[in-house]
Amino acid sequence: MLKALLLIIILALGLIVGPMWSGNAGSVLILAGPYSIEMSLVVATLLVAAFLLLLWLVQAIFRKLSSGKRFTLSWFYKRKQKKAEKQLAQAMHHWLSKNYREAADYAERAAPHLQQPQHGYLLAASAWQALGNLKELQRTLGLAYDSAHHDLNVRLMQLEQMTDSGQALKTARTLLQDHPKHGGVLRACAETYYKHQHLESLRELLPRIQDRDIVPGARLAEFTRASYRSLYQSAGTSSERLRELWKETPSKLRRTPAVRMAYLDVLTHRGFGAIASKVATRGLALNVFTASDLLQFDMREWRQTESLREEVEKQIKQHPEHPNWFVLLGVLAMQESDYGLAERAIQKAISMKPSQLAYRLLGDAYYASGQKESALQAFRQAANLR
Template structure:
């Protein structure tokens, strides 16, 4: 405001000094009906400025009187609330469309017009989405429920510094008990549990992860497989009987879940429990609990009698099934039947070419001493070509 007045004064001084210096002050002629007014340009400008100032003073006085009345207070209050609500709506719309900076600006306008705790929460969320955590914390001071400050503070801190999860693990657990419906808290808790290899906590949280939809079905399945694999590995160190007993202790639905079955197969192969892995894979395929394509990609097949019989029966019915041929090729690799493996995998590479097929075929060629063919297969695996 100070600079504006300086500019106005300089302009007025220029109006005075310029014409006087030139010797021509100029004039203004105003004609209204039979009346005329003639004055100098400088005087006209000064009168105009004075008129504007007087009108502003009068208008301000009138508005003050109006605001002092019950009607005026109600009208201006409704006007401010309307503007604040519109700014809040604009901010929410911008947030939905992913424009977080515009949303933050709109929430700030709404707060200036009306100090509403809900607006402060929206503004805090927008600031956190922009990774402006200091500003997000400031907004939280105006939140309607101060007891939620600890929750928000923990969320902001772990988003900004995920490496602090180990020091705040107890706090995370307590907050999960107090806010079991909070998806963002659950997401951060799962990340912390996985980072710290707290697989029991991960498994205990998977049901809530599905209910609150904090991750996709694929992400949830992969996380469950990793967690169960670690659980099976730990129990397997006690010996095969302990591992088998734990598997049987799971519910029927758990044992039929593909991710859990994959994890169990992986650990059975790790501990070279071929007979058990053979039954789990073969019976899972027969019942439709497992998909052959996934077993092939994860290399979970073993050279067991029951699985081999199942695949051979399927090949009699579907001799040109590329996945069945690839499976037979992998089993032949396990039993070092290189000629059989080569025939099956070469045909599979024609029917269902994939990186896994070419890698398996390269392994067969290497075992046969055909380095040139092995190199060509490796190149095709890397390029993903046929």
Template sequence: MLKILVIFLILVAGFFLGPLLQGHQGSAIFVVANYKISMSFISFVILLILTFLCFYLIYWFIKKIFNSKTTLGRWLRLKSPHKAVKRIEQAQIFLLEGNYQQAAKLFMKSAKGATNTTLSYLLAAQAQIENDELIQANQLLEQAAKSCQPRELFAFQLVQLRLQIKNHEYDAAQILIERLLNEKPRNPEVLRLADQLYYETANYQAVIDLLPIMYKTKVYSESQLDQFKQAVYIGRIKQLTADEDPQQLINWWKSQPRAILNNLSYQKAMIYCLKQLGQTDEADKLQVAITKIESQERT
């Protein structure tokens, strides 16, 4: 509308200046098919401006129709919700088949006519993440952000988090995962992504802190969680050993629950690491405890 106002002001100025320049208007002559058309230069300018104004109004009107959500608008844009649904269905099949590239293409195409543009872009971004096309995934996330509604924000954040982890953007992922853990501490996908992030960044203590809620919410099967638990505890023992501070390792060990203290695998790992640090007395104490447990099991 600002453009229309500017053109209107120019016209008004022309009408006012026209009479003032009546004796100095100049002339414009056109010859078309043996017809001679002559007019003053100011009249020609005014006519030209009016023509541009008419073209602009026609352009504005057509643009409104094209951008409208009516059936006519969708037909003119070749954006059919029915076609979008078909594309989404086919894209989902490709996604299940592991054809992530084709799935992403169809999700992008479906966004043009889908009732939920954000969803199509997010699905396309997820397919590109699975396909290791991280630059394209980031571009699709930017498109999704433009139309993302509050009810879609959580799904957007999960896709964003997967991309950050895949792209090794651990600092940004750390900030986002902490926020999500505060907002949805029992959400299985948030817990899975937190576990993945902490394990990749060797933050074993953070994984250990998550284990109780992961068992309660059954994020993985119990056998899988038991395997993860053993891996992170032994990883944490080795990590503290690498710090070369025996007291820190000993204090950490003593602060663990009884079930951990009585676990033979962890005890043996502690004995090995304590000997590496020169803490033979502590290692011998643990060896005595192991001997007692093993003798009790035999009887």
């Protein structure tokens, strides 16, 4: 536009200066019906230039107004967006302070004006979940889905809330197919398989989540124990089939506490006490088990525990400062009806660290040996430790 204006000025100057130099200013005659207008060339040129200048000014003003409208709309939009971002920050602050109701309110108010509204709705849904309000959780999760149904975080939270076992299994498999290496997907699918007891699928997933810090170690051990317990339970009451499944388990896995404990779970439940005792003894010899691991089992049905007791005595020599080894020795001594040894071992454990289990076992040992008053006192001390 500036170039056109300069061109007009140059032409006007040419039309004015040219005739003046030639000594003939010239004239212009305009006929319009019965009317006629005559003026000098200089005046006509100035009028044309003034008209073009006025046209340019009108066009410039129109552009300015149009640009200002867009600027105003952009300013209002950015203002709302900044306000929404502040509300989201307040929601996060309330979330961290465990003020979940306020967190949900701020997050939902912020969501419509965020660049990614689903983030606000997901935070609100998480807050309602923490409050246990399933109705509001489903509502805000639905809003998140409506705003971005392809968002991975939305899909993961939906998976977490699914109650239909078949649908959860299908959704988890689809997510794993779409995101086979995504840590959040692997963790969510593992939790889904465990929740809905798809333990075979969980066992197949375990190699992909091990050693990646995707789930806490205790949770991973729980997944492993449950999935392999299901595998060994498939043997039914056949000890031969159960042993075959154990032998088919890779040697490296047989040396992990969770897998061996799963095998012991099934052996104990099926009544294979002698085999259970041997498996436990081997686990101690390989340093797979600790005393705390074996104390989880009901060993009253275990048989042929002499080798196991000898292994526990070796562990006591290596770890004399750990009371649970003495408690375990007391349990095995009770199995062999050696109540004197049981009393001494458990009293030693109590002297290092009193516990409800130790006092209860001491009461059992006293009662079995006919010391009813001492047994009653031990049981009372066990009750006081609750």
